[in-house]
Amino acid sequence: MNVGWRHDVFVAPGITIGKGTVVGARSSVYKNLPANKVCIGNPAKIIRERLSEKQ
Numbered sequence: 001m002n003v004g005w006r007h008d009v010f011v012a013p014g015i016t017i018g019k020g021t022v023v024g025a026r027s028s029v030y031k032n033l034p035a036n037k038v039c040i041g042n043p044a045k046i047i048r049e050r051l052s053e054k055q
Helices: none
Strands: 037-040 045-049
C-alpha cells in the first residue's frame, strides 16, 4: 500500500484510497479517493494532484 495519511485521520468503513494519495492531518474521508491526489478537510476534498513518478 502506497498511501500516506497524517495525524488523526478518520476513514469511514468500506472506503478505498487510491495508490499514492496523501490525506492531510485531521481529515475525514467519507468517499473513495482516486490515485495520486492530495486531500484535506472534513469531509476530505482533493486540493491538488501529485506528480507521477515519470514526471
